[in-house]
Amino acid sequence: MKRLPDFLAHEHDTRDPNPWLALYLDQSTPLPDHVKQAWLADSSSLARQFLLPFIRPLARTLIVLIQVIKVFVPRRWAASRFLHWLLAEGLKRLVSPEANWLVMRHFHLGGQILEFIAKNSPVPVDTAPLRPIVLDDLKDELFLKHDLNLFNFVIRLNQALRFTEQQLGPVAAPDFSMIVEPPIQLEDFPHGALNKVDLQTAIECFTPIYQLFLTDNDFWRAANSLQLDETIGVYAATILNAPQHLILLNNKHPLVPQSTLRAGYRLVLHGLSTEMLHALLMQLKMAQADKQEA
Template sequence: MNKSRSAYLQAISTDDSLPIQSEAANLWLQDLDNRFRVLRPILQFTFAILLHIVWFIKRLPLPQFSAHNTLQKTISWFCKYFVSPEANLLILRHYATESNILNFLSENTGYEHRVNLYPKTINDMLHSTFVDHDQELFDCFIKLGNSSKAINHNANTPYQWQSWQPINMDELLVEKKATQILDFETSHALFMCLFCLLLKKDEYRDAINGFNLDQSIAIRIGRIIGENTLTEWRITNIHSI
């Protein structure tokens, strides 16, 4: 235990109630312990105002436009030079974990839909894009259809893991730079402004509401593995498994 941390951070560092892998928990704690988080209230306040202004303009009866490539290049550039290494690793890990979860759902409900978003570096995110990440989630649910199919009827039938890719933290490479100081939450606030500006209003609305499917994912997986308690915690926790 790092006693130089606050009492709260010491408490959550010893809490093992949720099955979160130690690598992810350590990254999370380092991100929370980022000394530059002192900037977060000011930056988040600024970004919140900017976001509401952009969102108001986007909802006016004006021609809609999007710039997916520009969006992805801008976010990746920002991650490379300003987002902390810990936050970048959490982002890369998030991609892989959600891809694994959606593939597990598809495999164990008899569908062929597979997600192949497993970036290892920030540059890889230029191809495994944030837009694709959201669309894959929606496409998976569209193809999965009725949730009653997400049931493991035969306890003797083994689970299917063919598309599951183990997450090796040594393979996730982030080149450290002196300018990488921003924590995940602050960076996320800026990302939302970029999403709002460079996506059509419907695309942005879908992207920010995608988390509403988290509970549905937990319910479907809980039915497959026969674990009802899984529905009590959201996919934001599952992303760290």
């Protein structure tokens, strides 16, 4: 039987209200219950409470030190294959099932959102969606490919729009056919005795490792891809003619690059923004289907 997180397993106490329960019950953010439950269960874990405050400053110090080391390393030196093997093995052995599930969902959701924009664009745009099912799939350099896909999509879309002298615009009946629930289940991810590290702590740990084994250019691009949240949000809001949906974006402005020191924290915001945009598209897809059946 699936174990409920603590904030759902206990009765509400008016003298000591649980903040995680309040966030779970709140409906101001567009997240489905199963995603919000996993997110908050991970966020309320002991690892996040006690490990993250120590790991975050250490990780940021390592980012500075590695940047200094990179001055003396050949510019093109990288070990991307080993990096992705290390990340996949670390996720399998140490990271919570909720965090692993959310990481794997992110590849599916990000690809679907880009496909949504491409399908509803006035010009044809190629996409290269990533659909990993098991953690070992990440070893095929999926983190790096995810960043490359995002920049390549923005470039291809805008090259095509400029060439044809067109712009994205509202679509009366958007195509939501690609927006689906990813075919991965939380229960399928490792539940070992050591799988306790939460998503935010894992990201802070992995960020300097990511920097160490990639070129400066790859790491800088990965960190600054997070600021494209605003760009992708604007594209989707334009198609939907709903600018109010940009209100919860935080990784902005795309024209003002930020320091890589906060890349771990901003990556968490990126994941949450992707989940919320996908949830919104799912809601609109169901509303469109109900309207067509009426």
